[in-house]
Amino acid sequence: xxxxxxxxxxxxxxKILDDCISELRxxxxxxxxxxxxxxxxxxLKPLLELAQAMERLPAPEPAPEMISATLVSVGQEIARxxxxxxxxxxxxxxxxxxxxxxxxxxxxxxxxLAGITTVASGSTPSDFLYPVKLVTxxxxxxxxxxxxxxxxxxxxxxxxxxxxxxSLLERSGTLDTTLLRExxxxxxxxxxxxxxxxxxxxVFLSKLNHFNAYQRDVLEHIRSQVDTTxxxxxDEAIEICDMRSSWMRRMMDEExxxxxxxxxxxxxxxxxxxxxxxxxxxxDWMR
Amino acid sequence: MQNKYQEIHSNELxxxxxxxxxxxxxxxxxxxEHFLPKIYQYVFYRVNGREDAxxxxxxxxxxxxxxxxxxxxxxTAWIFRIASNMVTDYYRRRAVRRNVELRENTIxxxxxxxxxxxxxxxxxxxxxxxxHLTEEQQQVIILKFIEGYENDEIAVMLGKSVGAIRALQFxxxxxxxxxxx
Numbered sequence: 280x281x282x283x284x285x286x287x288x289x290x291x292x293x294k295i296l297d298d299c300i301s302e303l304r305x306x307x308x309x310x311x312x313x314x315x316x317x318x319x320x321x322x323l324k325p326l327l328e329l330a331q332a333m334e335r336l337p338a339p340e341p342a343p344e345m346i347s348a349t350l351v352s353v354g355q356e357i358a359r360x361x362x363x364x365x366x367x368x369x370x371x372x373x374x375x376x377x378x379x380x381x382x383x384x385x386x387x388x389x390x391x392l393a394g395i396t397t398v399a400s401g402s403t404p405s406d407f408l409y410p411v412k413l414v415t416x417x418x419x420x421x422x423x424x425x426x427x428x429x430x431x432x433x434x435x436x437x438x439x440x441x442x443x444x445x446s447l448l449e450r451s452g453t454l455d456t457t458l459l460r461e462x463x464x465x466x467x468x469x470x471x472x473x474x475x476x477x478x479x480x481x482v483f484l485s486k487l488n489h490f491n492a493y494q495r496d497v498l499e500h501i502r503s504q505v506d507t508t509x510x511x512x513x514d515e516a517i518e519i520c521d522m523r524s525s526w527m528r529r530m531m532d533e534e535x536x537x538x539x540x541x542x543x544x545x546x547x548x549x550x551x552x553x554x555x556x557x558x559x560x561x562x563d564w565m566r
Numbered sequence: 567m568q569n570k571y572q573e574i575h576s577n578e579l580x581x582x583x584x585x586x587x588x589x590x591x592x593x594x595x596x597x598x599e600h601f602l603p604k605i606y607q608y609v610f611y612r613v614n615g616r617e618d619a620x621x622x623x624x625x626x627x628x629x630x631x632x633x634x635x636x637x638x639x640x641x642t643a644w645i646f647r648i649a650s651n652m653v654t655d656y657y658r659r660r661a662v663r664r665n666v667e668l669r670e671n672t673i674x675x676x677x678x679x680x681x682x683x684x685x686x687x688x689x690x691x692x693x694x695x696x697x698h699l700t701e702e703q704q705q706v707i708i709l710k711f712i713e714g715y716e717n718d719e720i721a722v723m724l725g726k727s728v729g730a731i732r733a734l735q736f737x738x739x740x741x742x743x744x745x746x747x
Contacts, residue, residue, distance in 0.1 A: 293736040297717065300735075326739045329746070333711035336689045338603065339610040345620040346602070349627055353598060356631045360589040410591030417599040457592075 295319055300330050350418050354411030361410075403443045404455065427479060430469045434490055437465035441497060448501060454509045459516055463564045466491065466523075470556050480534050484556075488527045495520035515564075522561035530556055574600050579641060587635050594631065601642075602627065604713055605649050611693050611708045612653045626652050642715075643723040650705060695745040703738035706731060 299312040309327045313320045402409040416436055423429050440462035447455050469487060495517055502513045574582065574596075585593035605626055610619045626649050637644050696704050702724070709720045717731045724731070 289736070290733075293732045296736055296739070297732045325743050326736075329739055329743050330711055332688065333692060333707070334714070336692065336712065337686065339607055339616075339619075339689070341606050341616075341620050341623060345624070349602070349620075349624045350598070352624060353594065353627050353631060354591070356628055357589050357591050357594055360631070364589070410594070413591045414595045414598055417595040418602065421599050421603065 292319060292322060296323060296326055299323060299327055303327065303331060346418050347415065350414040351411055354414045357410040357414075403446050403450075404458070405447070405450075427483065430483065430487075433465045433469035434487065437462050437469065437494075438490070440465060441494060445497065445501070448504060452504075454501065454505045454512070456509075456512060459512065460564050462494065463516060463519060466494065467558060467562060467564075470558060481531060484527055484531045484534065488524060488531070491520055491523050491527065495524070519562060519564060523558065526559045526562060583634075583637070583641060587637070594634075598627065601645055605645065607712055608646065608649050608708055609653060611696055611712060612704060613656060614697065618656065622649075622652055622656055640722050642719070646709070646723045650701075654701075691746060692742075695742050698745055699738055699741055702734055703741065706734040707738045707742065710735060 295316050299309075299316070302312050303309065309324065309331065312327060313323060316323060402412050416432075416439075420429065420432050420436075423432060440458045444455055444458040444462060447453070447458070466487070498513055498517050498520065502510055502517070505513060579597075582593040582596055586597055602623070606619065606623045609622045609626070610616070613619050613622060626645075629648055629652065630645060633648070696707060699707065705724060706720060709715045709723060710717070715723070717728045717735075721728045721731050726734075
């Protein structure tokens with residue numbers, strides 16, 4: 280066969296293989312794809328089987344301590360760049376290689392890797408190590424596959440945003456609205472995240488409800504400390520907490536009675552033995 | 567199969583990138599959350615040892631943070647180009663030749679496969695076979711079948727035409743099939 284003819288045949292086969300791979304991704308079976316091109320069946324079948332097998336390979340997972348180390352480096356790098364942006368006299372001194380080296384040795388000796396994340400865990404947005412805390416949280420979440428544990432983490436993160444918000448308010452007298460939004464978002468996502476087993480559902484809902492009530496109390500307390508403009512935001516957040524509380528009570532009642540109240544309000548059933556809950560209207564922070 | 571990870575919509579990514587260029591930790595955290603597993607997966611299949619893959623992931627992340635202010639064009643293409651360049655540097659640094667036997671011997675010495683579940687065994691076999699392909703073929707296979715991208719996205723990442731990606735895919739799958747037979 281002349282080379283140009285072979286090249287043409289190869290091109291045709293490349294195109295057919297690619298079309299079949301696209302069809303497989305849309306849900307067709309290998310047999311269905313092959314039936315469209317019986318003359319190429321022998322060549323196509325092993326290639327399609329291989330393509331499909333590769334797409335089903337488990338995702339490799341790095342060691343958690345390595346993820347943590349990477350994130351600490353990322354967080355430190357962000358902090359370094361931010362510091363550089365706001366360089367002061369101390370900043371200029373910090374840039375000097377000898378000083379930076381000496382400082383990094385002291386820093387490493389004092390805290391070590393685990394120490395940095397521990398110190399960072401108590402930080403607030405204005406702190407040097409806050410980026411480490413945020414990035415570590417994100418990846419901690421990413422590495423957690425169990426639905427209930429992910430939901431617990433969301434509650435933990437929401438609680439941290441609340442504490443940071445309080446701490447910043449005490450220090451600066453201003454409400455950080457980003458933290459307020461994140462606090463509400465994390466708590467909202469805790470419910471959507473979890474595919475809770477029927478056995479633990481009442482406990483989980485009750486815990487989330489208590490946390491919601493706690494958030495509401497703190498917001499009520501904060502309300503008197505902020506100016507009029509920000510007070511409107513706090514009021515809105517309190518309303519959301521109230522709305523969430525009423526939805527959770529409905530969910531808990533329904534869970535106890537094992538029967539839907541009305542089709543719109545009922546939690547979506549996922550499969551036997553587990554339930555995924557969804558918030559109703561009025562539970563979202565719309566700003 | 568579609569992309570294995572929760573996607574960031576292009577508008578959201580654009581907003582995140584604008585903030586990340588100002589070193590906003592929230593934006594960078596979100597970008598890390600999304601891209602870190604993809605980068606690790608890419609590197610895992612392109613280098614031999616797990617520890618080397620982890621070290622490279624770390625280096626790539628730092629390179630990304632340090633260069634993010636100069637990033638232009640498709641972010642996904644950019645980040646995979648960084649990963650690809652760093653894999654090339656890695657082999658150059660360690661003066662690792664594409665000596666198949668040497669690699670196989672090394673991996674045999676390091677990994678005990680006797681207790682590996684079937685899926686992981688297949689993963690290891692595919693990984694070893696992939697290392698025998700050309701660099702471009704490896705990239706196409708990993709980006710398409712492991713990362714789940716489409717041909718047009720891979721074409722942008724590798725700076726090639728969609729037709730060239732199709733041809734590479736065909737040749738790579740054929741070679742892999744022969745290696746795994």
